[in-house]
Every structure is written in structure tokens, then in C-alpha cells.
Amino acid sequence: MNDRQVGVAILGLGTIGSAVARAIREQGDLIAERYGLRLVVQAVLERSRDRAARADLPPETIATDLATILSDDGVDVVVEVLGGEQPAADFMLRCLRAGKHVVTANKEALAKHFGELTAAAQEAERALLFEASVGGGIPLLVSYRQILAANRITRVRGIVNGTTNFILSQMAEQGTAYDTALAEAQRLGYAEPDPTADVEGYDAAYKLAILASLMLGRHVRPDEVDRTGITGVTAEEVAAARERGGAIKLIASAERDGDAVRLQVAPTFVPGDNLLAHVSANFNAIELTGDRVGPVVLSGQGAGPLPTASAILSDVVEAARVGAAANVVLGA
């Protein structure tokens, strides 16, 4: 059987973009064998030609403007990993309208423009997939979509930021200082380009807004989330929680209250008999409760280049295989 070629454009060749390029190179044969799809990095949008050269990509793949990618008929799927709200959101809209499938890991752009982006994907009949935007490598949204098909979700609760979980775990388990733990999270590629997004709870609020939008079938904006980060948590509080047999965790929760929903991100004492207290390092764990299925818990690495690229690659394969049929439709 001849493999079908799938042209991939990567917007941004930073921590995640370069991991995606590497994963396509290293996993390409496996994907071809399993799905008959040959993924090819057709283009990358990157300001630094040196960085692209270091990623072992041929010079002709480097584009310095989006228009080149939009007009390239060889590009089927665009992977957006620029980060930040703009120009990422605008670039995704333009890619969808130009007939490209879009895969993104960018929770900020998605959380702030969810309605607009999902509507544009439906109108263009192109896939918009964002598994890596919540829970890193955990197959979370694919499970969420499956549960949503037959349930009303009543509650979502868990740890959705790997950097803060890594910092709090290092402080509790190793006695590491906050600044040292944060620097290590940055070195390992867990943190956002500006780690304020992690430690002040914005990143968790974006992820919660995405989960709540799916839960309620409307665009829930991140500023609807009552948000507190971990910068006010002291080493003494972390140690005292451990002495009580539990742990302080940055907990994100969405609770239905009639037709309304309460959305919160806050450092919370979790007692030792709750499994969230034992989720360490860069791991996330999310409990989804459906009115039929009951509670379902998913856990795995929530941050880092390898797990994130894994989720992105599975979205690329799904976009190439089923296209817009995989999309979430708000209000449905």
C-alpha cells in the first residue's frame, strides 16, 4: 500500500515545536505502518534560521511569514505552538479559513477565542484539535468527548499545571527552595515562556475555561475563573501540610450549581486519603464526573516536550484521518 503524504507546518520552533519536529522524524515509520500516513514537515514558521537549522530541517522548509504557509498546497495540517494570545489566535483563524486543519497546544489563545475558533473550524469544515492544551500528554480531551456524548458533566476537579505541581512537590518532598524548583521546571521545559502564567494560576485558569466551555457548551472566558496562584504559599505551609499527611496542590475546579458553574483555581490542602495528594512532579490528574458514568480519573505527565509532542502528533493523525468530524461543536 502507498502511504498518503500529510504535509505538516509547525508555527514556532521552541521547546514544543522542535519536539514535534523530532517526533515526526522518530515516529514517522510507526505512524506510516499503523495508519498509512507519511507525515512530512513541509514548513516551519520561525524567526531564527539558526534554530531551524539546529532542528535538522532543510533550509527550504523555513518560512518567515504566514502567507507562504497559507498558499502552500502541500500543507494539510498546521501545528500552532507559538504560545500567547496574538498573533497565534489570528494565525489559527487564517489557517482554518485557508483550508488547513489546525492542531494547537496553546491554551491561552484557545481559552480567549474558543467560540470564534470552533465556529471558524466548523464553517471551513476543517479540524481544530487541541488535546495538548489541557493535561499535556494525557489523553484527556478524547476521553472527555467520549464521556460528553452520553453524560451531563457535573464536576471537573484536579491538578492541571505541571510546573506548579513540580514546584510544590519539590518543596514538600525534597525541601527545595521555591526559586530553585522553578528554575528546574524551566530547564526541563515544563514552564510557560513567561512562568508568571504558571505560578499565578493563569495557565490553570485557561485550561479550566476550556474544560468548562466543553462542559457547558458555551464559551467560558478565563476571567470567569476565580484565580489564585502559588506565589503566596510558604515553605512552612508546605511542610505543615506534609506533616498532616497531605499536600498543598494548585486545584482547578468547575462545579455545576443549577444552570450556573463555580470556577476556581487555588492552592488547596488535599488530605492524604485523596489521590490528588500523591500526584507529584510534572504530573497532572483530573477527575471528570458524569451523571451516568460517575467519576473518571485520568493522570499522566501534564508538561514537558515529549508528552506534549505525543498529544500533538495524535491530533495530527486524527486530523488527517477524520478531519472536521473530530471537532467539538459548541451549543450542540
Ligand SMILES: NC(=O)C1=CN([C@@H]2O[C@H](COP(=O)(O)OP(=O)(O)OC[C@H]3O[C@@H](n4cnc5c(N)ncnc54)[C@H](OP(=O)(O)O)[C@@H]3O)[C@@H](O)[C@H]2O)C=CC1
Ligand atoms: N512546555 C510545555 O510543557 C507545554 C507547552 N504548551 C504550549 O505550547 C506552546 C509553545 O510553548 P513552548 O514551546 O514552551 O514555547 P517557546 O517559547 O519555547 O516556543 C515558542 C516559539 O515560537 C516562536 N514565535 C513566537 N511568536 C512568533 C511569531 N510571531 N513569529 C514567529 N515565531 C514566533 C518563538 O520564537 P522567539 O523565541 O524568536 O520568540 C519560539 O521559538 C505554548 O502555547 C504553551 O502554552 C502546551 C502544553 C505543554
Ligand SMILES: N[C@@H](CC=O)C(=O)O
Ligand atoms: N506550563 C504548562 C505546560 C503545559 O501545559 C504546565 O506547567 O502545565
